[in-house]
């Protein structure tokens with residue numbers, strides 16, 4: 340099995356350090372809803388974990404939650420709630436999104452604010468070894484003491500000097516140095532430390548949590564390509580300086596970024612599509628297949644047209660997985676070539692596009708076998724098994740459930756009133772006022788059904804109303820109603 344290692348810039352044979360593959364992926368900063376960029380990264384590393392397990396490895400997967408950060412503080416202030424409330428709200432929404440996308444929960448999801456003692460211990464250790472220094476209640480990492488700094492991002496010193504990490508405080512010895520502990524500012528949440536009250540910097544959190552939960556040597560560290568510099572470069576500097584063990588990570592894996600048109604999908608450009616918005620339109624299987632049909636290191640362009648086409652493709656897979664046409668003619672499909680193609684593709688740096696193509700070819704053969712009434716039971720089981728390695732459930736799509744009981748009651752009520760009016764000989768244009776409000780409710784419910792493309796239910800309402808003497812007219816301005824004379 341070969342994986343592309345950002346550290347060496349090439350594909351390498353995958354040889355884990357111990358019996359259990361230790362895997363760490365940078366997690367979310369829960370200050371807003373997750374977008375498709377998050378879906379891409381977490382689906383890819385979910386598939387990598389699933390594939391390693393399929394190949395017989397035991398895997399321990401850790402993913403952190405950065406629940407204290409400038410963005411969290413700013414947003415909480417805007418909303419007038421505590422940072423804790425904000426982080427909890429969006430951590431819940433992140434968990435719901437991951438579940439909906441069929442992403443297996445990591446073995447550990449430590450939160451930064453829950454790991455302050457470990458963070459303080461590492462910072463103190465770095466100070467003791469001369470790799471860090473306190474200044475004005477903050478603590479900075481001394482980059483010049485790490486001769487191989489830049490080995491992951493393959494950057495020159497000049498390009499790193501002009502990078503965003505060089506911006507900042509006058510308290511630093513060098514513009515290259517980065518913050519490990521931030522002295523508290525008025526109104527900000529803070530924790531006690533040997534250097535005074537403050538909070539951890541972002542980079543040190545990931546070093547602390549990976550060292551605590553996985554030990555000094557990780558097999559796989561993942562994240563988006565935008566994290567290579569400075570975040571992952573700094574994680575290496577911190578971790579290797581603290582433990583004295585090199586390498587901190589054997590294989591650095593980075594996924595490409597999601598684009599919308601020619602632009603990167605990002606909060607600052609305001610072109611984000613949230614996971615929830617996408618799930619309202621497409622099934623989780625379609626979203627996964629869409630993401631996995633590009634190689635994980637390539638950029639992915641989000642496109643509604645491509646997703647719609649993918650949804651139709653998923654239907655073919657679902658049909659093959661569920662069609663119970665266990666034909667009488669016994670002619671098993673030879674599944675070995677499919678298994679081999681799948682494994683070869685995935686063994687080559689997780690070639691999901693080719694792995695998916697194999698599943699579609701197998702599905703085509705199963706669907707043909709069904710038509711010709713050949714038996715395809717074993718092939719169907721193989722399809723489901725391999726689909727699961729990519730996290731695809733191939734479940735039949737659930738139709739939206741609608742409680743029609745209130746609607747039925749409404750119709751009965753209108754019917755009763757009309758009947759009553761007729762019996763008492765009341766002229767029909769002098770009905771009680773509440774019929775008006777009932778009709779308003781009913782027509783707006785019906786247009787809701789039409790917007791949801793539930794034509795049959797909407798039509799049923801029109802027919803039922805017609806039966807009790809009310810005619811509906813759909814106009815561009817909305818739906819009007821009148822009594823039929």
Ligand SMILES: [Zn+2]
Pocket residue numbers: 364365366545570
């Ligand atoms: Zn990280």
